[in-house]
Amino acid sequence: MAELREHALVLYRASATADATLKSLSAREARMTVVVLAREEAPRNGCCDTRAVLWNRICRDLAREDLSRAVDAIGGRKRVEFQVLGAPASDPTGAIAREAVRCGADEIILADPRGSGLGRMERRRLRRLSLDNLKSAGSPQATTPGGV
Numbered sequence: 001m002a003e004l005r006e007h008a009l010v011l012y013r014a015s016a017t018a019d020a021t022l023k024s025l026s027a028r029e030a031r032m033t034v035v036v037l038a039r040e041e042a043p044r045n046g047c048c049d050t051r052a053v054l055w056n057r058i059c060r061d062l063a064r065e066d067l068s069r070a071v072d073a074i075g076g077r078k079r080v081e082f083q084v085l086g087a088p089a090s091d092p093t094g095a096i097a098r099e100a101v102r103c104g105a106d107e108i109i110l111a112d113p114r115g116s117g118l119g120r121m122e123r124r125r126l127r128r129l130s131l132d133n134l135k136s137a138g139s140p141q142a143t144t145p146g147g148v
Contacts, residue, residue, distance in 0.1 A: 006030055008031070008032050
């Protein structure tokens with residue numbers, strides 16, 4: 001018997017597959033937090049280095065565009081929160097896992113695993129973080145639409 005999930009954190013990046021996944025997930029009664037990842041570079045301490053600041057702004061703008069598409073894909077469904085998740089470029093999986101714990105999600109779903117913006121090793125690390133290390137601290141389980 002499948003375990004009942006009450007709150008899912010859904011990592012979204014605009015694609016037809018991700019849109020279809022969101023539509024099918026919206027039929028569930030569970031709460032959802034849909035996040036779009038904005039990888040951010042750490043600004044360097046120095047007098048005039050604006051490259052990281054500009055890059056981070058561009059990444060957040062692109063993430064907001066994806067988030068707008070996610071809102072359109074789900075429609076007016078209640079019990080769904082949408083947000084841009086600023087994550088360090090060096091550790092996006094850690095940021096996703098921490099956000100899932102922070103919002104009380106008991107499941108992490110990659111709406112489109114291959115199009116999620118995470119590499120194969122990062123997806124594997126997210127599953128390992130969620131399933132092994134963080135689970136004992138009450139953290140969520142990572143899944144993809146077809147399972148782990």
